[in-house]
Amino acid sequence: MRLPSRRLLALALASAIAAPAWAQTAQEPPLAVPAFGTPTAPSPGSFVVSDIRIDGAQRVSAGTVLTYLPIERGDTVDSAKVGDAIRALYKTGFFEDVRLDRQGDILVVTVSERPAINKLTLTGNKDLKTEDLTKNLKDIGIAEGETFDRLSLDRVTQELKRAYNNRGKYNAEINPTVTQLDRNRVDVTIAIKEGKAAKIRHVNLIGNETYTEKDITDSWESKEHNWLSWYRRDDQYSREKLSGDLEKLNNYYLDRGYVDFSVDSTQVSISPDKRDMFLTAGITEGEIYKISDVNISGDTVLPRENIERLVFVKKGQIFSRRLLEATSDGITMTLSNIGYAFAKVNPIPTVDRTGRTVAINLQVVPGPRVNVRQIVFKGNSRTSDEVLRREMRQFEGTWYSQAAIDRSKVRLQQLGYFETVDVETPAVPGTSDQVDVVYTVKETTSGSFTFGLGYSQLSGLTTSVQLSQNNFLGRGNQVSVEASRSNYLQRYAFSFRNPYFTDEGMSLGYNLSWREFDYSDFNTASYSTTNAAAQAVLGIPLTEFDSVSLMFGIDSNEILTSGGTPQSIVDYIDAIGNRTFHAWRTELGWARDTRNDYFMPTRGTYQRLSAEITLPGSTVEYYKLNYEFSKYWSLSPALVLRTGAELGYGDSYGSDTTRDLCWITVPATSTTLAYNKSVDCGSNPTANRRTVTASGLPFFENFYAGGTRSVRGFRDNTLGPRAYDTYYTNGQPLGGSVKTTGSIELIFPKLFDSRAARVSAFLDFGNVFDGTKNFDANELRASAGVALLWRAPVGPISISYAFPLRKEEGDEIERLQFTFGGGF
Template identity: 40%
Template sequence: MKRLLLPAVIAALITAEVHAESFTITDIRINGLQRVSAGSVFGALPLNVGDPVDENSLADATRSLFRTGFFQDIRLAREGDVLVIEVVERPSISTIEITGNKAIATDDLLKGLRQSGLAEGEIFQQATLEGVRNELQRQYVAQGRYSASIETRIEQLERNRVALKIEIAEGSVATIEHINIVGNQKFADEELRTLLELRPSNWLSFFRSDNKYSREKLSGDLERLRSYYLDRGFINMDITSTQVSITPDKKHVYITINLDEGRQYRIREVKLAGDLKVPEEEVRRLLLVQPGQIFSRKVLTSTSELITRRLGNEGYTFANVNGIPETHDEDDSVSLTFMVDPGKRVYVNRVNFRGNTKTEDEVLRREMRQLEGGWASTYLIDQSKTRLERLGYFKEVNVETPQVPGVDDQIDVNYTVEEQPSGSVTASVGFAQSAGLILGGSINQSNFLGTGNKVNIGLTRSQYQTRYSFGFVDPYWTEDGVSLGYNMFYRTTDYDDLDVDVSSYSVDSFGAGINLGYPINETARLNYGLSLQQDKIKPGTYTVGEINDFIRREGDNYTNFKASIGWSESTLNRGVFANRGYSQSLSAEVTLPGSDLSFGRLDYSGQVFAPLSGDYALRFHTRLGYAERYGSTSEVPFYENYYAGGFGSVRGFEDNSLGPRSTPAINDPDQDPQPFGGNVLVQGGAELLFPLPFVQDQRSLRTVLFWDAGNVFSTRCSTGQNARNDASCDIDLSNLASSVGVGLTWLTALGPLSFSLGMPVKEPDNADTQVFQFSLGQTF
């Protein structure tokens, strides 16, 4: 009826104005235009000069002009054979002012208004404003703000403009007072309520906001209930209804969930169907479901995924595996049939890399286990991704396998990486009264100039001390992954340039070494090394007794040739900030015949990550070391001792402050005992990795709660003229230092910056504590 009324009214208006006589248009005149151009009107008008017109054509013209949305009133008149069009334009929006909103940001509201056609400078339509007001009301209701109200005001301005004022009273989110679950018999109410994200108000609600009702959260909770029952054999479980009741003041919500559990089903038999492409016994080994088990949709889905991945390893990337259950109500059992459709075997057309602005393509390509031209293997594609992540050069690595256009059996493998700092740079300038100007700096880069080579350079120069060091490792010296590394260093001290001599001792050293690494498999490798080192001890004025004893027995100048062998293994998922997998290394080093000193050392380090839910994980780590002399050497050189305390050891204690202490110098009996280290190292700990609150991008941050324990012991500190007798001279694990605290590492452009707050739990005698510690270039 309404559709017939509008044309009738328009026709009546036109008839009254033009006297319902047909005529031929000799001219068209438009009155009332302000912002709309005449060209826009003529473009929408289906009439031209010279056209004959009657009632129907004029009615069509009026409707066409109304459809532009520019006008709120249109009248047609005739002056002779001139068609006169009188229009009243809709006002334009001058300003939009929104007040009272907190839960939804003003910019988000203005963006939504703009998408609906309400924005400054646009034509204003009352119907659009009403629609927007109703939509805003629905959004607040979806957030559980049932008492929210939206008021709109229109203020008329000069030059046919309006100012829109939207006043929002958001109210408060309705809180959940009670959740009632009806129909459950196999599982208790409390057991089911623990599955829900929504909870009745409790003392933790202030922090977790789990008592704030929202429609989306309720939908998610209902799906969790369904999954819980389906994973426990209740195939026919159904949520029959859900009631959400709101109190008259719109501040509290009562939720009732009605469900029908149905009966629990067990698996009767498991069958395979379709074209398996691999031996059936291999597929059956992947079956997680077995006859007699309680049916579980989660296990069913996991089995389908395992079979799909197994086929993907053979090149059937687009394989489709569906687990089809068939219920038998007579004995509450279900038969499972896995229908396998392998599709065509797919081959790799191209392997592409994106995002590596600094790292050369070759560095990424040599980590690839999936080769171009070979069939696409899901395992090899994922393994290649893991190897890129283990490099430590990239913050994130993603892989996509799009199908090659026009071909149904080829894909491209596209790896997208996001680079991150892969080294550290430090520089220092200082001044000491006794040493003068001190200049220092170091560069440690594991991806030097994007080549994948590891380079470290160090330089320190002062009035009395000079230190130089250089190291280089090519991880792909050969195409097979054999690595080659070499290093050189030089350290010297000249006390003659000092005004006073307060140093206990110094060691002038220079040396060089070479190292070869051989890959055993994807995760393990062997390392062999040879090095030459010459050391000269320079005692100071107040050199401690142990050092004087060693110089008296062994002299003060030594040339040693060392050989080393090591084994390492790593299954970590990332080179930096790993949270899954493990790594361990075992190395042995010994001086060769012809050396001035005879000693060796054995070191082991390991760590393992245990993922928890979400972004949480546990890390357990340990480091063990043992050094011993052989032949004619009286003891392990004191400058080869192990030390403990500080970063990478036991946080909460000063660097190198744990373990045996020296005896005072003969000419200074009041001298405080100094950390002297030992030939046995025992340390380890546990960490809880957790995301830092309120930080969206966690990829450059790591926060941990830690427990560290460790100490250094000596098996030969009770001999000689200056014998010591302290707890660290016996290997007693009850004398381990321990601490707890929190730590943070941030990957910056200059390298990793780490902080820790550690509180000692057990302090050995003479230990020096340090609550706050920081380090540049070292991660947890």
């Protein structure tokens, strides 16, 4: 290599630099030996520097070279100092070659600068992100604008190979290329061929007599190649994964009482083509031990009986490391919740190998009681500290509580303003009883201003202008202004909600809306409505997870029918005797939310129960009950199970409305033709008499099912009762007063490396019915399929493909369904 040879040459010059120049010094008459204590004269082969000249420096200034040069004017220079100077200048990393010469009493320093990196390019990397690689390369010194060092580039090559080896990619190739440019610059290109990861073909345990290999390795991250490996990637070998699996192997036996268990040997073999891995572990099981005694010692802080209730290990039980750790964690957590942040529990076992028993002494070391000095927020550039601080359950100046700190983190995640929330509790310097609590957040989009288009199979093309902000001006208020138009809907709306109308967490909101809705384009019965509404909503927190809401509103709903409107709807309107329905309505709701995240929950439950009623004096008096339920189960880091259900029921209260109507003919005029009109019979002939009744839940408040938000695979809103007539031979969906839907969904959160997208496999079922008397479980429909939900920058996108599993003749099937621009 060029660089080491130049260094050897430079060092050789350092020792020989005195040859011609130093000889001239030797010819000069020697100075008289001075008296003791006075400066000595230069020895033969050295000289006193009168000046220093720097040659060859371009980007590096002469002053910088002089700063690092350990020689100044007036110094006496000999071969040893020359060697020290060359080494000092090389150590700076700025120079590729250094040479020292003498011209008379002038020291001439000639340097050849290392080139600057003009451009750094990475190609072929997929497993390792470019931004992560660029950051790590910069730490090593390989970055645009930095001085190029060939040794650093060699180090990068080795580190990259090691990184890919740790990911099981032993065929990875790292090929750096350096292109020389003018003005002493270079372009550096690092071409990466990652290759394919070596797959684990066989895992073999030797010495397991009590348990099968399948049971032992069931929780391992390193597994033999299987049909799910394309998703789990559990067949890819890495040293870290194997170390963790061997720890799981040790825990497996210790949890079952095998105190003397040991892993005697491990062997990892790789095939000649570096594509297949073979793992072997030799173990000794030993014998099962039981617990002979459990004792608690140390300063328990709390009464001893309180601590004893947290002990899961009991005398006579088979020894279990898992239960012992659960006991230690329980005691530690209990103490940490009352201020002892550094509490420890040291389990001290006394093993009797003759009797095969273990005596456990739980030594409690509480440490100092810790106070929280201050709570700090980082990363919230748009959101004010006040919005975050009001979600805190840990307060400044109070005793440390791990449970309160963790709950505060969850509440921040539930706001929906942040992509990630991390918390640290650094100790206050110089103290042993104070900590700070630091929450670091990464903000995400909490609102949008949209002027654009959306499309769904149900609504067709949608044009909209919408300003929606869940964190308005960073104060946590929710504001929305909307104007939209689609095939079946024209809507204008404004809403505002202050989630902290009072310091205690009471919320207050207002909703104003006006809409024209054509149900004939909504896959439902043929009629249209014009609706105006105003509402006020009050929310009151009951507990950390529970809240109640109270809504009061007024609205006006005008119904317009057509020749194709089902007769049952026409009769209902005629029975009321008015096409405009006025309502004073109120709603009482209860909700419980224990989910751990706003966008992508992996555990927790959401429930909501609501009762809506129109008050006496409304055109129609009725009520609606609705219950929603969702529960998330974290089966593994790569798999989440969601179970959900929605139940709805509605009916009228008070007496039914009945009218006797007769048809009369209205004579033609100069501007209209003759037409039939339905009026109260009175003294009119009875030949055209008919009796109409309005009872039950009004048709315009019916529940609907089918489509992307209930039972996928069936066309939106088409399940349930239908009206048949000569206009619509296939029937018009009417909806129903009873709704029963449910879903079981397997979510794969790790399939995409993004919190904004997720893929799931689902099973949906449900239907709507006309009253409880008509409910029939045999009429429930069911479907199964896969779905993609993506919170894209241009708007949320939902795509599903479903196969109806349970259907009937006449059902409207729609396997591929999608929405763009609507909510999830």
